[in-house]
Amino acid sequence: MMFIGIDISKEKIDLSWLRDQLTNKIKTKVFKNKHQDFLAIEKWLLNTTKSAANELVITLEPTGVYHGALMYFLHEQGFNIILANPGKAKKYADALNIIHKTDKSDATMLAHYGCAKHAVVSYWQPDALEVRELKALIRRLDALESNRQREANRDEIKQLKSDIDNHIDNEPDLKRNRKLLESIPGIGPVLSRELTYLFAAKKFNKAKEAAAYCGLIPRHNESGKLKGRTSISKLGPARIRCKLYMAAIVAGQWNKTIKRHKLTLINNGKTPMQAVCANMRKLIHICFGVIKNQEAFKLQES
Structure with missing residues (x-):
């Protein structure tokens, strides 16, 4: 296998072919980040390495909206793609003792990362x-709701919500999962839209993986005024945490399971905010459970 690292920004794409792993010989090339250059990128990869697409492992990191188009293109051409976790890639770069950070060095680091990890990670x-279409609709809705001109966007927001609901209703798996999520007291139409997409797009094996993705795992503070206190990590999509916060408030009043959990935490000395954060995490665990088991939520009587 041949290993290529790609660093992608808004304007350009840096490629680095790891020609020799032992001597660290590389060959690099820079292209513009434009659709019309994708065929040239494919040609360079094949001609330079003298290899077929299925013999190349291409590693890149998610970079907002800039990496998607090239990634889908390369996958369609038969290349093996590794979408590296940025946190793990950074730790790997630290281990390589990379001091001077440039787009070229990032691409080379990703080539090394792909070489080291390709046997133990799954290709993208x-x-x-239907999940990609739902993602596009939800991202558009989020952009409109975050816009300062929200009032002017009111009609488009209303139409987008209707489009999202119709899209989910027309896809049996998405429709069933949304119904399961809304069987949980505290999970309403707003949050169920987000979570329907989340559980369709992300293949979590355990409930704690879903909680970690949403930034809800406990983090122990070791410095400053908060030393000794526990908070949530706040990694992952903030928009989901925001909606989960409101859901946890509602569930703390109307969902008997969540309400008992909240009261137990407060009686054990937790602050109201800590209890809410714990309930956000418990809600995600419950959501994972109903999706995994494909069973509606059932209240556990005390």
């Missing part, structure tokens, strides 16, 4: 078309 696979 694109989401199903």
